[in-house]
Amino acid sequence: MTTTLTPDICVIGAGSGGLSVAAAAAAFGVDVVLVERGKMGGDCLNYGCVPSKALIAAARHAQAMRDGTPLGIGAVEPEIDFEAVHRHVHEAIAAIAPNDSAERFNALGVHVIRAEGQFRDLQTLVAGDIEIQARYFVLATGSSPFVPPIPGLDKSDYLTNETIFDLTARPEHLIIIGGGAIGMELAQAYKRLGSMVTVIEIATALGKEDPELAAIVLKQIRDEGVVIHERTEITRIVQHGLGSVQLSLKSGDGSETIEGTHLLVAAGRVPNLRGMGLDKAGVVHGEWGLQVDSRLRTSNRRIYAVGDATGLQQYTHAANYHAGLVVRSILFRLPARERRNIVPRVTFTEPELAHIGLTEAEATKAYKSIRVARWPYAENDRARTEHRTHGHIKVIASPRGRILGVSIVGAQAGELIGVWALALSKNLTLRDVASYVPPYPTLGEIGKRAAVAYFTPMARKPLVRRLVNLLRKFD
Numbered sequence: 001m002t003t004t005l006t007p008d009i010c011v012i013g014a015g016s017g018g019l020s021v022a023a024a025a026a027a028f029g030v031d032v033v034l035v036e037r038g039k040m041g042g043d044c045l046n047y048g049c050v051p052s053k054a055l056i057a058a059a060r061h062a063q064a065m066r067d068g069t070p071l072g073i074g075a076v077e078p079e080i081d082f083e084a085v086h087r088h089v090h091e092a093i094a095a096i097a098p099n100d101s102a103e104r105f106n107a108l109g110v111h112v113i114r115a116e117g118q119f120r121d122l123q124t125l126v127a128g129d130i131e132i133q134a135r136y137f138v139l140a141t142g143s144s145p146f147v148p149p150i151p152g153l154d155k156s157d158y159l160t161n162e163t164i165f166d167l168t169a170r171p172e173h174l175i176i177i178g179g180g181a182i183g184m185e186l187a188q189a190y191k192r193l194g195s196m197v198t199v200i201e202i203a204t205a206l207g208k209e210d211p212e213l214a215a216i217v218l219k220q221i222r223d224e225g226v227v228i229h230e231r232t233e234i235t236r237i238v239q240h241g242l243g244s245v246q247l248s249l250k251s252g253d254g255s256e257t258i259e260g261t262h263l264l265v266a267a268g269r270v271p272n273l274r275g276m277g278l279d280k281a282g283v284v285h286g287e288w289g290l291q292v293d294s295r296l297r298t299s300n301r302r303i304y305a306v307g308d309a310t311g312l313q314q315y316t317h318a319a320n321y322h323a324g325l326v327v328r329s330i331l332f333r334l335p336a337r338e339r340r341n342i343v344p345r346v347t348f349t350e351p352e353l354a355h356i357g358l359t360e361a362e363a364t365k366a367y368k369s370i371r372v373a374r375w376p377y378a379e380n381d382r383a384r385t386e387h388r389t390h391g392h393i394k395v396i397a398s399p400r401g402r403i404l405g406v407s408i409v410g411a412q413a414g415e416l417i418g419v420w421a422l423a424l425s426k427n428l429t430l431r432d433v434a435s436y437v438p439p440y441p442t443l444g445e446i447g448k449r450a451a452v453a454y455f456t457p458m459a460r461k462p463l464v465r466r467l468v469n470l471l472r473k474f475d
């Protein structure tokens with residue numbers, strides 16, 4: 001027998017974006033249904049941020065044992081118990097899982113339905129034997145790994161982010177297709193945990209980042225022993241039984257064949273939109289995302305979209321930000337405008353690479369005149385005390401000090417970008433950053449120093465000097 005529900009809001013997908021919408025709406029007493037076909041918590045908790053950052057933490061610890069010498073601690077080669085590392089990764093997931101569980105959400109007042117959702121018409125979603133006719137729907141269905149059409153790949157035993165964290169034994173030689181965020185984070189982590197790692201990138205590794213800063217990360221990862229082939233096409237893949245895979249490569253340098261034990265596909269993401277009946281719901285979409293307006297409404301004004309499904313910025317904090325905008329729009333009818341320049345991104349390699357706003361290349365295209373200020377970690381006292389002097393901050397600003405973009409490569413870059421995210425979201429200027437007081441000695445001082453460096457040339461201007469000279473006379 002079919003049951004029909006008529007909530008105010010029906011959210012499809014219980015990942016970062018969907019959970020945020022459901023929790024916020026329920027907190028305001030709104031009737032919410034949440035439909036999830038897989039694991040509660042979505043990609044971030046189960047196959048993304050959480051397992052990758054737990055693995056990276058183990059790998060960082062292993063590397064610290066090899067790298068203690070400059071601090072007076074003898075270097076040792078760590079003994080890596082891969083099964084225990086696997087346990088640590090899954091314990092991290094298990095520790096966070098209760099926050100995202102159906103029990104918790106039911107207790108918050110959200111009606112959780114564990115089934116796949118599919119639109120039947122403009123206002124009805126079917127999930128198992130339940131029909132949902134909501135006033136508003138929110139598509140929060142996330143994304144899946146993009147599997148490139150490489151001959152032989154479909155016949156090989158490849159891993160993706162959905163399966164790699166299940167390995168209980170160390171891969172002997174891991175070959176990674178794609179040198180983006182997933183590829184480079186995991187390449188460094190597996191190398192540090194004792195695997196041989198080769199990355200094959202068809203274009204440029206970390207190609208979305210400022211090349212000046214990306215080069216610093218790539219050099220470090222290469223120095224640690226990861227082999228990275230850039231501008232290289234994979235022409236064929238052949239699986240030779242279990243644990244042996246062969247890739248034929250073609251690049252400007254010619255052709256070669258490489259062999260590994262495991263293959264990871266990390267070649268980008270495709271939004272989960274297929275099979276959802278979006279045409280029946282009047283939602284205009286393509287393979288790479290949905291058409292949404294600035295308040296994240298699709299072409300059906302009763303259906304919103306958040307997170308990876310939009311094909312916009314694919315980060316957990318972006319999904320949470322989208323959720324806030326949608327709740328504001330649906331519950332309070334307040335104007336909401338998605339602003340991409342206030343969403344930071346961080347690649348959690350070592351050194352970390354963090355960015356917000358425009359890169360130098362993007363700013364040069366968009367503005368007539370820009371100025372760039374840099375400050376190196378090597379000039380920071382805390383970095384010196386810890387031998388973490390590798391890297392710098394780069395601030396892109398307008399001639400009047402409007403902040404257009406910031407990139408940081410170095411220790412704790414992901415933490416340091418926070419203050420810039422606040423500055424951009426509140427339209428603060430470099431003058432504001434130059435005048436705040438960071439505690440000493442902290443890595444955070446590099447941000448203020450970069451802002452001060454931006455104004456330093458002004459102190460040398462004859463007009464400014466003449467003014468200072470004039471004011472001295474009034475003492």
Ligand SMILES: Cc1cc2nc3c(=O)[nH]c(=O)nc-3n(C[C@H](O)[C@H](O)[C@H](O)COP(=O)(O)OP(=O)(O)OC[C@H]3O[C@@H](n4cnc5c(N)ncnc54)[C@H](O)[C@@H]3O)c2cc1C
Binds near residue numbers: 038041043052318
């Ligand atoms: C390896 C890796 C590392 C990452 N690291 C980071 C990081 O460090 N920081 C960061 O910010 N981001 C990171 N990300 C990205 C982050 O995981 C995603 O941006 C985030 O999970 C997107 O949230 P979402 O709610 O849009 O989708 P998801 O979290 O994927 O949730 C979507 C949910 O919808 C469900 N669903 C799909 N279709 C249907 C349907 N028809 N019916 C019912 N349910 C459905 C799915 O089962 C899923 O649970 C990482 C991603 C990966 C793969």
Ligand SMILES: NC(=O)c1ccc[n+]([C@@H]2O[C@H](COP(=O)([O-])OP(=O)(O)OC[C@H]3O[C@@H](n4cnc5c(N)ncnc54)[C@H](O)[C@@H]3O)[C@@H](O)[C@H]2O)c1
Binds near residue numbers: 179183200203313315
């Ligand atoms: N720290 C983080 O916040 C974090 C970490 C991991 C993932 N993510 C999110 O997940 C998304 C997906 O990550 P990703 O690394 O899969 O995607 P990506 O888009 O960052 O990188 C994919 C790379 O694969 C390359 N590629 C595509 N086809 C290829 C082929 N046939 N052969 C070789 N290389 C090929 C692309 O040129 C690109 O460099 C990221 O863009 C990001 O939004 C975020």
